[in-house]
Amino acid sequence: MTVTLADVAARAQVSPATVSRVLNGNYPVAATTRERVLKAVDELDYVLNGPASALAAATSDLVGILVNDIADPFFGIMASAIQAEIGGPGGRAGGERLAVVCNTGGSPERELTYLTLLQRQRAAAVVLTGGAIEDAPHKAAMDAKLRKLADAGTRVVLCGRPQAPETGAIALTFDNRGGGRELTEHLIGLGHRRLGYIAGPQERTTTRHRLEGHRDALAAHGIEDDPRWTVHGRYDRRSGYEATLELLRRDPSLTAVVAANDSVALGACAALRDSGLRIPDEVSVAGFDDLPFSIDVVPALTTVRLPLAEAGARAGRIAMGREEEPPGGIASVRGELMVRGSTAGPRG
Amino acid sequence: MTVTLADVAARAQVSPATVSRVLNGNYPVAATTRERVLKAVDELDYVLNGPASALAAATSDLVGILVNDIADPFFGIMASAIQAEIGGPGGRAGGERLAVVCNTGGSPERELTYLTLLQRQRAAAVVLTGGAIEDAPHKAAMDAKLRKLADAGTRVVLCGRPQAPETGAIALTFDNRGGGRELTEHLIGLGHRRLGYIAGPQERTTTRHRLEGHRDALAAHGIEDDPRWTVHGRYDRRSGYEATLELLRRDPSLTAVVAANDSVALGACAALRDSGLRIPDEVSVAGFDDLPFSIDVVPALTTVRLPLAEAGARAGRIAMGREEEPPGGIASVRGELMVRGSTAGPRG
DNA sequence: AGCGTGACAGCAAGCGCTTTCTATGTACGT
DNA sequence: ACGTACATAGAAAGCGCTTGCTGTCACGCT
Numbered sequence: 001m002t003v004t005l006a007d008v009a010a011r012a013q014v015s016p017a018t019v020s021r022v023l024n025g026n027y028p029v030a031a032t033t034r035e036r037v038l039k040a041v042d043e044l045d046y047v048l049n050g051p052a053s054a055l056a057a058a059t060s061d062l063v064g065i066l067v068n069d070i071a072d073p074f075f076g077i078m079a080s081a082i083q084a085e086i087g088g089p090g091g092r093a094g095g096e097r098l099a100v101v102c103n104t105g106g107s108p109e110r111e112l113t114y115l116t117l118l119q120r121q122r123a124a125a126v127v128l129t130g131g132a133i134e135d136a137p138h139k140a141a142m143d144a145k146l147r148k149l150a151d152a153g154t155r156v157v158l159c160g161r162p163q164a165p166e167t168g169a170i171a172l173t174f175d176n177r178g179g180g181r182e183l184t185e186h187l188i189g190l191g192h193r194r195l196g197y198i199a200g201p202q203e204r205t206t207t208r209h210r211l212e213g214h215r216d217a218l219a220a221h222g223i224e225d226d227p228r229w230t231v232h233g234r235y236d237r238r239s240g241y242e243a244t245l246e247l248l249r250r251d252p253s254l255t256a257v258v259a260a261n262d263s264v265a266l267g268a269c270a271a272l273r274d275s276g277l278r279i280p281d282e283v284s285v286a287g288f289d290d291l292p293f294s295i296d297v298v299p300a301l302t303t304v305r306l307p308l309a310e311a312g313a314r315a316g317r318i319a320m321g322r323e324e325e326p327p328g329g330i331a332s333v334r335g336e337l338m339v340r341g342s343t344a345g346p347r348g
Numbered sequence: 349m350t351v352t353l354a355d356v357a358a359r360a361q362v363s364p365a366t367v368s369r370v371l372n373g374n375y376p377v378a379a380t381t382r383e384r385v386l387k388a389v390d391e392l393d394y395v396l397n398g399p400a401s402a403l404a405a406a407t408s409d410l411v412g413i414l415v416n417d418i419a420d421p422f423f424g425i426m427a428s429a430i431q432a433e434i435g436g437p438g439g440r441a442g443g444e445r446l447a448v449v450c451n452t453g454g455s456p457e458r459e460l461t462y463l464t465l466l467q468r469q470r471a472a473a474v475v476l477t478g479g480a481i482e483d484a485p486h487k488a489a490m491d492a493k494l495r496k497l498a499d500a501g502t503r504v505v506l507c508g509r510p511q512a513p514e515t516g517a518i519a520l521t522f523d524n525r526g527g528g529r530e531l532t533e534h535l536i537g538l539g540h541r542r543l544g545y546i547a548g549p550q551e552r553t554t555t556r557h558r559l560e561g562h563r564d565a566l567a568a569h570g571i572e573d574d575p576r577w578t579v580h581g582r583y584d585r586r587s588g589y590e591a592t593l594e595l596l597r598r599d600p601s602l603t604a605v606v607a608a609n610d611s612v613a614l615g616a617c618a619a620l621r622d623s624g625l626r627i628p629d630e631v632s633v634a635g636f637d638d639l640p641f642s643i644d645v646v647p648a649l650t651t652v653r654l655p656l657a658e659a660g661a662r663a664g665r666i667a668m669g670r671e672e673e674p675p676g677g678i679a680s681v682r683g684e685l686m687v688r689g690s691t692a693g694p695r696g
Numbered sequence: 697a698g699c700g701t702g703a704c705a706g707c708a709a710g711c712g713c714t715t716t717c718t719a720t721g722t723a724c725g726t
Numbered sequence: 727a728c729g730t731a732c733a734t735a736g737a738a739a740g741c742g743c744t745t746g747c748t749g750t751c752a753c754g755c756t
Contacts, residue, residue, distance in 0.1 A: 005742065005743060016706090017744080020743065020744060021744090024744080033705080048468050049403070051402035051743095053743055055711050055741090056710080056742075057744055057745090060399065064448075070427050073420075076424050079419070080417070098466075101450075103431050113444060117409075117446045148393075152350065297644060353712065364714095366736075368715085375734090377734075381734080396713085399713095400713045403714090404712075
């Protein structure tokens with residue numbers, strides 16, 4: 001039924017070994033023989049059996065990219081950059097690798113299961129993007145898994161995720177804390193003293209770091225951090241909408257709302273508008289990430305730009321061993337404050 | 349070094365065959381034996397060797413999802429829905445499958461190469477999303493490839509892509525033409541007679557169908573289709589920005605701009621604003637897809653909502669053989685016109 | 697002329713798992 | 727009690743490929 005190496009060998013009148021060597025090209029084969037083999041491959045429309053090849057060679061060309069939410073451009077942009085470098089087909093790499101992205105949906109179990117699946121396939125490398133979950137048992141399980149992957153020869157790279165010491169993983173982390181601080185300082189500088197904060201899900205590192213940056217800034221300026229001013233939600237627009245209404249209910253005198261990310265900020269803007277409040281005249285709004293749409297909303301969003309594509313590309317290169325690892329296996333990537341129309345001094 | 353089935357068998361004092369059967373669970377194994385095996389698996393921290401398993405069983409649990417641009421939520425949303433149904437880990441499906449998304453970046457070569465790679469891996473199913481490329485040689489190559497995949501037992505499903513007859517693929521197509529017509533008719537109904545159209549890349553089916561729908565509407569109302577009113581670009585914001593400036597240069601008297609999709613529409617809005625034109629008072633703008641952000645821009649975008657998540661879920665189910673194929677192997681999915689603030693009568 | 701030396705090509709032994717077929721008990725029915 | 731049927735477990739034959747090792751020439755050097 002299906003064409004095998006042996007069929008090709010028979011047709012080209014050579015041994016299977018020779019066909020294999022022609023295909024893998026790491027062993028001298030006479031030009032005329034090679035031609036003959038290639039011709040047979042073509043005529044028979046032969047397709048290598050991946051599993052068999054992987055089994056015999058004990059290696060695979062699979063590279064996994066884990067993302068929390070594939071429908072979120074934050075991850076899409078990173079994944080795209082990573083994949084381009086891995087050299088999924090046509091990438092700079094040459095050797096054809098199957099770079100695939102796996103959507104965990106933010107679920108700890110799926111994250112772990114995907115890692116196991118990738119481990120089963122003896123993946124050549126794995127890149128984990130975005131924040132990690134801070135549940136202790138889960139973290140322990142993840143670290144153990146990463147350690148095992150690394151030990152088995154799989155290159156593990158973290159992109160936009162805090163370092164996991166002792167796992168052998170290379171980390172490119174985002175300076176969420178610094179970005180958060182800078183953003184809130186900007187608002188404080190404009191004169192704001194009552195700032196609402198819409199945080200992401202409780203148990204994620206990204207959430208915690210951004211929030212800490214925010215609080216650092218408040219503390220540095222001697223501003224009391226009223227617990228009513230912080231609401232947790234998901235990293236999506238809907239959540240931002242609801243959280244903003246809640247914030248307004250708790251304290252209608254807020255003059256600024258800082259959101260966990262741009263999508264949340266969008267929801268916040270909608271909620272404010274629906275509440276009859278003008279941005280930035282009555283309330284300022286700030287986001288985080290600087291996704292492409294952030295410049296298009298009106299007013300354009302003040303936010304912290306994260307070099308997602310650059311970081312992804314670098315992570316991809318490191319995963320392929322085409323770029324030196326950062327010293328200590330970790331590098332921090334800074335964000336850049338983008339001041340735009342959505343923020344202004346209070347009572348504008 | 350690595351733990352194999354045989355190691356587990358030895359530790360559990362059974363034969364490798366029994367271990368395999370416990371793991372695959374499709375053969376009677378006494379409860380006590382099973383326990384013993386499971387215990388050994390756990391103690392040894394055994395991980396199945398995917399390639400070996402796939403080779404021996406001649407099947408694989410890999411499912412590929414091809415997308416044109418992973419950074420575009422249009423694809424992200426579909427991919428997410430497909431993956432959820434495939435049952436990547438934790439999905440409804442139970443059996444653990446490795447659902448992976450492959451980013452072609454819109455390149456014909458990469459599309460083909462990914463298909464080959466998936467074919468190598470003997471993928472269980474493949475879902476292709478989004479428009480196809482209309483280059484004849486490429487189409488022929490694709491069709492041949494799809495045919496071969498289908499013949500080899502891989503389930504092939506097209507989601508939001510025109511049917512490829514003779515390939516054995518199941519198609520869920522979007523009614524881009526109908527949606528395009530409806531949208532333009534809405535504008536005509538408002539009184540517009542000079543409508544600019546920003547189309548996508550020339551060689552894509554989606555581009556052509558939406559444009560045809562637009563022209564159908566114009567023709568139906570006896571409106572001349574001035575070639576100056578159509579500009580081709582990419583499916584992104586930047587392109588929309590530039591195309592709009594070009595449109596304005598060619599004919600400053602346009603009263604409406606219809607964009608190939610929402611991202612392009614966003615760029616169009618920015619260009620109009622930068623040109624000092626108010627939306628919708630001076631120029632109306634319409635998009636396509638109804639991505640999440642479309643409701644947040646100001647004014648909110650009039651657009652055609654495509655049920656991306658629903659279609660993706662259905663495609664995923666069909667790929668898993670959990671939903672009956674549509675009659676004739678093809679089903680058309682309609683869009684829904686969403687009238688919002690970005691469109692109004694001319695000289696509003 | 698004789699032999700060392702490359703340059704190729706082939707043999708054959710696996711890689712780790714699945715699965716058919718066979719063997720061994722055990723529990724029935726009569 | 728004896729034969730039959732059923733429930734389990736094992737032996738072993740691959741699945742299709744890679745690769746270390748073993749030839750076999752043909753060439754060039756002394």
